[in-house]
Amino acid sequence: MDDKARKLAGIKQKEKTPMPEQKAKIRAHNFKEVPYGYTAEMAIEEAWRCTQCKNQPCVAGCPVEIDIPGFIAAIQQGDFREGINVIKRTNALPAVCGRVCPQEEQCEKFCIRGIKGEPVAIGRLERFAADWEAEQGEADLPEIAPSNGKKVAVIGAGPGGMTCGGDLVAMGYDVTVFEAFHDSGGVLLYGIPEVRLPKDIVSRKTDYLARMGVKFEYNMVVGNVLTIEEMREQGFEAFFVATGAGLPWFMNLKGEGLNGVYSANEFLTRANLMKAYDPKNYDTPTWVGSKTAVVGGGNVAMDSARTAMRLGSEHVYIVYRRALEQMPARNEEIHHAQEEGIEFLLLQNPLEILDDGEGWVSGMRCIRMELGEPDASGRRRPVPIEGSEFVLEVDGVVIAIGNGANPLFIDATPGLKVNKWGNILADDKGRTSLKGVFAGGDIVIGAATVIEAMGAGKIAARAIDEYLSGKAGDWSPELGE
Amino acid sequence: MRRIPVTHNSGGLSLFKIVKKVVLRHDIKQMDILAPLVARKIKPGQFIMFRVDESGERIPLTMVDHDPEKGTVRIIFQEVGKSTRQLGDMNEGDSVLDFIGPLGKYHKMTGGKHGRIIGVGGGIGIAPLLPKVREFQADGDEIISIIGARSKDLLILEDEMKAASSELNICTDDGSYGHKGFVTEILKQKLDESTNYDFVLAIGPPIMMKVVRDLVKPYGVPCYVSLNTIMVDGTGMCGSCRVSVGGKVKFACIDGPEMRGEEIDFAEMMSRQTRYVAEEKTSMERYLAKEGK
Numbered sequence: 001m002d003d004k005a006r007k008l009a010g011i012k013q014k015e016k017t018p019m020p021e022q023k024a025k026i027r028a029h030n031f032k033e034v035p036y037g038y039t040a041e042m043a044i045e046e047a048w049r050c051t052q053c054k055n056q057p058c059v060a061g062c063p064v065e066i067d068i069p070g071f072i073a074a075i076q077q078g079d080f081r082e083g084i085n086v087i088k089r090t091n092a093l094p095a096v097c098g099r100v101c102p103q104e105e106q107c108e109k110f111c112i113r114g115i116k117g118e119p120v121a122i123g124r125l126e127r128f129a130a131d132w133e134a135e136q137g138e139a140d141l142p143e144i145a146p147s148n149g150k151k152v153a154v155i156g157a158g159p160g161g162m163t164c165g166g167d168l169v170a171m172g173y174d175v176t177v178f179e180a181f182h183d184s185g186g187v188l189l190y191g192i193p194e195v196r197l198p199k200d201i202v203s204r205k206t207d208y209l210a211r212m213g214v215k216f217e218y219n220m221v222v223g224n225v226l227t228i229e230e231m232r233e234q235g236f237e238a239f240f241v242a243t244g245a246g247l248p249w250f251m252n253l254k255g256e257g258l259n260g261v262y263s264a265n266e267f268l269t270r271a272n273l274m275k276a277y278d279p280k281n282y283d284t285p286t287w288v289g290s291k292t293a294v295v296g297g298g299n300v301a302m303d304s305a306r307t308a309m310r311l312g313s314e315h316v317y318i319v320y321r322r323a324l325e326q327m328p329a330r331n332e333e334i335h336h337a338q339e340e341g342i343e344f345l346l347l348q349n350p351l352e353i354l355d356d357g358e359g360w361v362s363g364m365r366c367i368r369m370e371l372g373e374p375d376a377s378g379r380r381r382p383v384p385i386e387g388s389e390f391v392l393e394v395d396g397v398v399i400a401i402g403n404g405a406n407p408l409f410i411d412a413t414p415g416l417k418v419n420k421w422g423n424i425l426a427d428d429k430g431r432t433s434l435k436g437v438f439a440g441g442d443i444v445i446g447a448a449t450v451i452e453a454m455g456a457g458k459i460a461a462r463a464i465d466e467y468l469s470g471k472a473g474d475w476s477p478e479l480g481e
Numbered sequence: 482m483r484r485i486p487v488t489h490n491s492g493g494l495s496l497f498k499i500v501k502k503v504v505l506r507h508d509i510k511q512m513d514i515l516a517p518l519v520a521r522k523i524k525p526g527q528f529i530m531f532r533v534d535e536s537g538e539r540i541p542l543t544m545v546d547h548d549p550e551k552g553t554v555r556i557i558f559q560e561v562g563k564s565t566r567q568l569g570d571m572n573e574g575d576s577v578l579d580f581i582g583p584l585g586k587y588h589k590m591t592g593g594k595h596g597r598i599i600g601v602g603g604g605i606g607i608a609p610l611l612p613k614v615r616e617f618q619a620d621g622d623e624i625i626s627i628i629g630a631r632s633k634d635l636l637i638l639e640d641e642m643k644a645a646s647s648e649l650n651i652c653t654d655d656g657s658y659g660h661k662g663f664v665t666e667i668l669k670q671k672l673d674e675s676t677n678y679d680f681v682l683a684i685g686p687p688i689m690m691k692v693v694r695d696l697v698k699p700y701g702v703p704c705y706v707s708l709n710t711i712m713v714d715g716t717g718m719c720g721s722c723r724v725s726v727g728g729k730v731k732f733a734c735i736d737g738p739e740m741r742g743e744e745i746d747f748a749e750m751m752s753r754q755t756r757y758v759a760e761e762k763t764s765m766e767r768y769l770a771k772e773g774k
């Protein structure tokens with residue numbers, strides 16, 4: 001086929017080129033990644049579905065403004081090296097983003113191919129390009145400016161911190177990332193399971209940053225072991241705080257303290273970071289019931305449900321108080337969870353977790369809901385239906401309703417202003433109430449997305465560079481409430 | 482295993498070295514671990530978490546002593562599960578992979594100048610009580626200590642506690658040393674004699690802390706305890722360590738570990754402590770089999 005024929009075929013093809021994946025029945029009992037990713041042929045086929053339209057609406061939908069038509073054009077020509085290089089100009093974690101970004105809310109939402117049919121599978125193509133590069137051996141390092149000797153500290157090695165650290169090192173700064181855990185990745189490491197994001201990808205990224213010159217200090221709970229003030233004394237001139245949203249919310253239900261009730265964070269951290277799914281080789285225990293209820297409707301809930309199933313729970317329910325259309329999880333995750341046999345109990349809400357008399361869960365009393373008037377978020381508010389209570393028979397419960405701001409670092413940093421939910425206040429450049437201290441990612445915007453955290457890291461890197469090279473003017477950020 | 486060299490926390494090493502090990506009682510061991518940054522910062526009542534190796538769990542232990550100059554932190558532990566057993570099998574010169582701290586809130590407790598305080602320590606709980614008592618002594622408080630163990634050969638830190646307290650009372654369950662019976666019996670005597678105390682601080686097994694709390698309540702003296710719940714991260718991230726306090730969820734690792742005892746739901750806490758009994762047993766058996774023990 002020549003380009004013309006490929007183009008025609010691409011335009012004719014209304015749907016995304018399917019991505020091969022493990023069969024639902026098999027994968028529901030293993031911890032391997034679900035989709036296998038495109039082959040080179042599939043990627044080229046899918047790339048030709050992009051018409052290279054002038055307006056490039058997809059780019060505006062991307063929080064880090066990847067030159068999407070540009071990288072897809074390169075894939076069309078089979079020039080995968082160029083493809084990945086185009087992406088890497090604005091996105092430091094393409095292998096991650098291709099897997100976990102909510103593309104249907106971002107780039108793909110605006111793709112004109114989506115008007116009559118499915119949008120171009122931008123996420124899958126991004127993933128393909130990144131995986132292709134990884135297969136070629138060690139990735140090329142970007143250009144790194146000569147050292148300017150200025151020290152910057154990044155606090156938290158999640159996607160926000162890693163992105164900021166990488167950008168600053170490339171500009172010639174001496175960057176140290178301080179991480180509370182014993183490894184980097186943040187939620188990518190302890191939250192999102194292997195089935196969606198193989199941990200090799202995260203460690204490859206860490207190695208890449210280390211090769212670029214980023215220093216990592218683990219086991220460093222900043223605030224406790226070192227304060228910002230002490231770090232200033234050690235010569236750090238600017239700081240990027242990206243400590244994430246790590247304080248799980250509970251629902252204040254009766255019975256939430258029973259054995260068998262987990263926060264999603266605990267459940268996923270035990271399984272992912274501490275590898276409790278492999279008890280023969282790892283010491284951290286976990287426990288899963290034969291029937292598990294996961295409360296919530298986001299990615300965290302889907303990840304918890306799919307993990308529970310893989311740990312051996314025979315029935316897994318998603319209990320969500322709104323309707324399917326309102327679930328914040330990525331479409332692909334909902335779809336995968338359904339395929340794997342996870343049952344969705346929609347418009348239902350827990351009232352109480354029941355005690356079996358010995359301190360373990362024996363059930364969850366729930367109530368049915370209906371949708372009423374839209375609330376402040378514009379989503380129709382679920383209201384309980386009187387007299388519709390029932391008991392869901394479960395012996396395990398995972399609460400996955402979200403996270404608040406972790407107070408540990410903030411409490412140890414006098415003068416750092418936060419809003420009423422405890423999130424750090426920062427302006428559009430990431431500047432906080434403390435001079436030289438920038439912040440971004442989940443700790444600022446509340447639990448959000450990987451790509452938004454990365455975007456915040458990029459913006460902060462640029463702003464830190466301005467600040468340290470004296471181009472920034474006064475430190476007078478406009479902070480909201 | 483990939484591991485980027487860590488520099489700071491461990492003082493130029495990527496591991497945390499055991500510089501001194503003392504066997505206090507047959508399965509109760511004391512170690513000084515080189516972790517200069519932690520040693521510089523940690524205060525009485527705060528804890529650390531360690532992980533022996535890549536496959537290990539993260540285990541919390543409350544600090545017993547620290548030497549900012551030598552850069553060491555002292556911990557004392559009883560070998561109750563696989564991880565503490567594995568640590569106990571290590572020797573001077575060996576290293577652990579991770580050592581994180583200080584964790585937990587530092588709670589400056591004092592009766593003010595010339596305050597009067599009762600410290601109650603049970604079993605291994607005497608270890609974290611010691612630095613608190615020393616701090617009270619340094620503040621000029623009068624401190625009556627009551628410590629207990631199952632029997633004489635399980636009692637630790639008697640001399641140190643004696644030196645740090647104005648008065649030391651010892652109990653053993655079997656009567657092999659000191660008063661035969663529980664710490665609460667002596668505590669009751671003291672409170673019957675006088676309720677002129679600023680507070681009682683009790684550290685020990687949950688059941689002991691519960692009984693102390695219940696006993697002290699009617700006397701109107703405030704009671705503090707130190708909670709050793711099951712933890713994963715120790716930084717407020719997971720909620721594994723949660724306890725109900727007056728109907729509200731609190732995290733032992735960031736709200737505590739020291740807390741006012743009055744409103745703690747000890748029944749729930751004790752039940753939660755049994756969550757992984759079965760899993761821990763298998764893990765221990767596997768370890769012993771592997772080590773040929």
Ligand SMILES: Cc1cc2nc3c(=O)[nH]c(=O)nc-3n(C[C@H](O)[C@H](O)[C@H](O)COP(=O)(O)OP(=O)(O)OC[C@H]3O[C@@H](n4cnc5c(N)ncnc54)[C@H](O)[C@@H]3O)c2cc1C
Nearest residue numbers: 156158159160180186187222244299441442448449450453
């Ligand atoms: C289970 C789960 C699934 C998700 N799925 C998706 C998805 O599919 N797509 C998507 O876009 N987003 C998803 N998210 C959200 C996304 O992961 C987050 O928005 C993103 O990781 C935020 O990045 P961050 O860099 O701000 O913080 P984090 O990733 O939270 O990283 C913060 C890091 O800071 C460290 N830290 C905290 N306090 C300190 C301290 N005092 N000192 C030193 N270090 C500290 C933490 O240990 C952590 O490593 C998911 C989240 C969860 C929990």
Ligand code: FES
Nearest residue numbers: 715717719720734
């Ligand atoms: S141990 Fe995880 S929140 Fe306390």
